[in-house]
Amino acid sequence: MVITDIVLPGRSGLDLIADLGQEYPDSRIVAMSGAFDADVKALLHQSLRAGAIHGLPKPFTTAQLLEVVQAALNEPLGEGQAHFEIVEETPPRKSIARWVVALVLVAGVLMLIFRTPLLRK
Numbered sequence: 001m002v003i004t005d006i007v008l009p010g011r012s013g014l015d016l017i018a019d020l021g022q023e024y025p026d027s028r029i030v031a032m033s034g035a036f037d038a039d040v041k042a043l044l045h046q047s048l049r050a051g052a053i054h055g056l057p058k059p060f061t062t063a064q065l066l067e068v069v070q071a072a073l074n075e076p077l078g079e080g081q082a083h084f085e086i087v088e089e090t091p092p093r094k095s096i097a098r099w100v101v102a103l104v105l106v107a108g109v110l111m112l113i114f115r116t117p118l119l120r121k
Helices: 013-023 040-050 062-074 096-114
Strands: 002-005 029-033 054-057
Touching: 002 013, 013 029, 013 040, 029 040, 029 062, 040 054, 054 062, 062 096
Parallel strands: 002 029, 029 054
Antiparallel strands: none
């Protein structure tokens, strides 16, 4: 599973999604975007055409991210059906500390799902 932003430094996230789809056709890719001065919905739809199976507009809540991750992991491979997650209400901007906690929670959930430590010695 790959979770990527569409706007990346030095490279297009859309190109990354397309390349990952070519190299790893069974990969589950979730794209997110909150690009300034851009049509976020249009970018997310482009990511789905490039090979992502879910698109998530920023900002999003931890619960919304976990829901999309779970849906992506449960998505049957090879179905050719992309899903577009639309967040109805934009959550309030969160502090950096809350985002760090959210990312740690996501990492913990992924560790539980895959039953492997993130850092191996």
